[in-house]
Amino acid sequence: MSAAEKKFVYGIFNDDEVVVNAIGTLRSQGLKVKDVISPFPIHGLDHELGLARTRISICAFIYGMTGLSLALLMMYYMNIFDWPMDIGGKPSFAFYKNLPAFIPVTFESTVLCAAHGMVITFLLRSKILPGVEPHIIHPRMADDHFVMAIQVKEDTDLAKVESLVKAAGAVEFKS
Amino acid sequence: MHKESELRPPLILGEKTWHDITEDVCRPVESKANKWWKIAFTVAVAGLLWWIISVSYTLGTGLGVWGLNKTVGWAWDITNFVWWVGIGHAGTLISAILLLFRQKWRLSINRSAEAMTIFAVICAATFILSHMGRPWVGYWPLPLANQFGSLWVNFNSPLVWDVFAISTYFSVSIVFWYTGLIPDFAVIRDRAKTKWSKRIYTILSFGWVGTAKNWQRFEEVSLVLAGLSTPLVLSVHSVVSMDFATSIVPGWHTTIFPPYFVAGAIFSGFAMVQTLLIIVRKVLNLEDYITIYHVDMMNRIILITGSIVGVAYLTEFFIAWYSGVEYEQYAFINRATGPYWWAYWSMMTCNVITPQLFWSSKLRENVFATFIISIFVNIGMWFERFVIIVTSLHRDYVTSSWTMYSPTWVEAGIFIGSIGLFFTCFLLFARVFPVIAMSELKTIVKSSSEGAKKKSNHSNH
Numbered sequence: 001m002s003a004a005e006k007k008f009v010y011g012i013f014n015d016d017e018v019v020v021n022a023i024g025t026l027r028s029q030g031l032k033v034k035d036v037i038s039p040f041p042i043h044g045l046d047h048e049l050g051l052a053r054t055r056i057s058i059c060a061f062i063y064g065m066t067g068l069s070l071a072l073l074m075m076y077y078m079n080i081f082d083w084p085m086d087i088g089g090k091p092s093f094a095f096y097k098n099l100p101a102f103i104p105v106t107f108e109s110t111v112l113c114a115a116h117g118m119v120i121t122f123l124l125r126s127k128i129l130p131g132v133e134p135h136i137i138h139p140r141m142a143d144d145h146f147v148m149a150i151q152v153k154e155d156t157d158l159a160k161v162e163s164l165v166k167a168a169g170a171v172e173f174k175s
Numbered sequence: 176m177h178k179e180s181e182l183r184p185p186l187i188l189g190e191k192t193w194h195d196i197t198e199d200v201c202r203p204v205e206s207k208a209n210k211w212w213k214i215a216f217t218v219a220v221a222g223l224l225w226w227i228i229s230v231s232y233t234l235g236t237g238l239g240v241w242g243l244n245k246t247v248g249w250a251w252d253i254t255n256f257v258w259w260v261g262i263g264h265a266g267t268l269i270s271a272i273l274l275l276f277r278q279k280w281r282l283s284i285n286r287s288a289e290a291m292t293i294f295a296v297i298c299a300a301t302f303i304l305s306h307m308g309r310p311w312v313g314y315w316p317l318p319l320a321n322q323f324g325s326l327w328v329n330f331n332s333p334l335v336w337d338v339f340a341i342s343t344y345f346s347v348s349i350v351f352w353y354t355g356l357i358p359d360f361a362v363i364r365d366r367a368k369t370k371w372s373k374r375i376y377t378i379l380s381f382g383w384v385g386t387a388k389n390w391q392r393f394e395e396v397s398l399v400l401a402g403l404s405t406p407l408v409l410s411v412h413s414v415v416s417m418d419f420a421t422s423i424v425p426g427w428h429t430t431i432f433p434p435y436f437v438a439g440a441i442f443s444g445f446a447m448v449q450t451l452l453i454i455v456r457k458v459l460n461l462e463d464y465i466t467i468y469h470v471d472m473m474n475r476i477i478l479i480t481g482s483i484v485g486v487a488y489l490t491e492f493f494i495a496w497y498s499g500v501e502y503e504q505y506a507f508i509n510r511a512t513g514p515y516w517w518a519y520w521s522m523m524t525c526n527v528i529t530p531q532l533f534w535s536s537k538l539r540e541n542v543f544a545t546f547i548i549s550i551f552v553n554i555g556m557w558f559e560r561f562v563i564i565v566t567s568l569h570r571d572y573v574t575s576s577w578t579m580y581s582p583t584w585v586e587a588g589i590f591i592g593s594i595g596l597f598f599t600c601f602l603l604f605a606r607v608f609p610v611i612a613m614s615e616l617k618t619i620v621k622s623s624s625e626g627a628k629k630k631s632n633h634s635n636h
Contacts (some may be wrong), residue, residue, distance in 0.1 A: 108410070113403075143365065
């Protein structure tokens with residue numbers, strides 16, 4: 001289904017506990033609660049909405065391992081394979097003998113790739129990028145109001161949805 | 176929901192709502208600068224100009240304009256570098272390590288402490304570039320193929336480790352800081368009145384909308400970044416210390432350096448956080464958020480790390496004697512009683528004695544005393560690096576090379592100018608960025624604020 005076909009109405013709440021409790025109530029009454037936009041992270045909200053756990057930390061691990069391998073490969077190639085140097089009577093002739101000296105750079109490279117890779121993935125995946133125009137539903141939704149997005153059909157009785165949402169604690173209703 | 180004992184002091188004073196936090200944090204960004212800010216900014220920019228003049232003179236004429244000589248080849252440049260990098264460590268400790276330990280009091284101070292980290296590392300980096308004398312060849316420590324032959328950089332060298340450590344630390348700190356700023360920029364964006372501020376904060380906030388999935392990912396990213404930054408910050412100053420410890424100079428060649436440098440870094444960093452925040456909370460009217468309790472908690476960390484540093488100084492001295500190495504013994508006796516005795520005893524007084532005053536809770540909770548002691552610690556930690564670097568070098572193995580070092584006006588200009596650079600950045604930050612992590616602080620309004628505690632007290636009786 002494309003975005004144009006989806007129609008949403010919004011319940012505006014002013015308390016985090018009320019909005020979290022309203023999800024279950026409204027769902028049991030047959031409404032399709034799709035999302036809650038909040039000014040701060042609400043503990044347990046993702047669980048209540050039934051969101052899958054984010055896999056971004058798995059990405060970070062993979063990026064980190066990539067950084068680790070690249071750093072070791074680079075140092076092996078430069079200092080052991082391509083041009084081994086003998087400085088202060090400490091020759092660079094074998095990778096395993098030099099490994100202790102290679103640990104700092106390996107570690108930094110791991111962290112560098114894991115951190116940047118993860119954040120870039122987060123920004124791209126969530127489509128948070130410079131130049132993106134935000135869809136602002138309520139002027140205080142980043143301040144102290146909570147917006148619940150409910151998916152409705154063309155023929156849904158909005159008056160009934162409004163009364164249900166308000167009964168669940170919403171202070172305002174937007175369609 | 177998170178419940179908290181009423182015995183714990185509240186982290187937000189006054190009966191603040193979420194909207195009050197937004198108002199209080201956005202006020203400095205949305206209003207005109209007051210007189211104090213303008214005066215401070217003028218002084219800072221004057222310092223910055225002096226920095227530009229001194230650095231330009233150094234680069235135009237050459238390193239000969241500094242007081243260095245054949246024996247003392249490193250002095251104020253590296254002293255200042257290590258001092259600034261150390262200061263940076265507190266920001267990461269607050270935002271990363273205290274996050275992993277779930278210390279909620281970090282929430283009022285993490286944003287400005289991280290900003291301090293970034294500006295301090297920028298100041299440190301300027302010393303790396305200026306002490307090269309020829310910054311246009313500053314790419315030499317990078318692992319690049321070059322036109323002079325097939326030689327690569329030597330990855331066994333701690334100076335190369337340092338290049339990787341500092342650049343990783345700087346870029347990861349910026350990313351960590353900016354990720355946290357995105358939701359707060361969105362708050363300012365939604366409140367912006369003029370067209371231009373709306374446009375600027377729309378770009379800065381990356382079009383952020385706090386959907387459940389975005390927050391879920393945001394929290395995971397913050398947690399993993401904290402997990403990555405914790406060993407990172409410990410590694411950075413360890414690597415900085417290895418610049419010295421892997422050499423064979425008596426006084427530098429010690430295995431205690433990595434933990435001792437890290438403790439010293441956190442010690443000096445928290446002192447600088449105190450110096451800055453005691454002013455910021457006053458000037459920006461944030462006393463309800465950065466409370467006496469926050470000041471007290473940071474003073475406790477200063478006390479602990481200051482004691483670790485004190486023990487490290489004594490251990491160094493003991494090991495110099497116990498090792499039986501005459502050169503090492505001489506280096507330490509020369510530190511304490513030689514021509515630079517005044518630097519050594521300034522260091523001992525400022526770093527070992529003054530923080531012990533914080534055993535008194537009256538002093539820990541006294542803002543004025545804290546400010547004075549934090550200045551002492553800043554000075555003491557600068558002297559620590561000066562003592563380590565200059566006193567270990569100035570008496571060479573060959574007696575005929577013995578010499579003294581004194582800085583020229585150019586070195587003094589670069590150092591004081593770098594403080595100007597730091598404050599210019601910090602003052603600009605305080606005007607255009609939200610200085611408190613609003614969206615994170617709002618999560619504890621219902622559990623740790625004074626209003627919440629009163630309410631739960633009321634319902635209990």
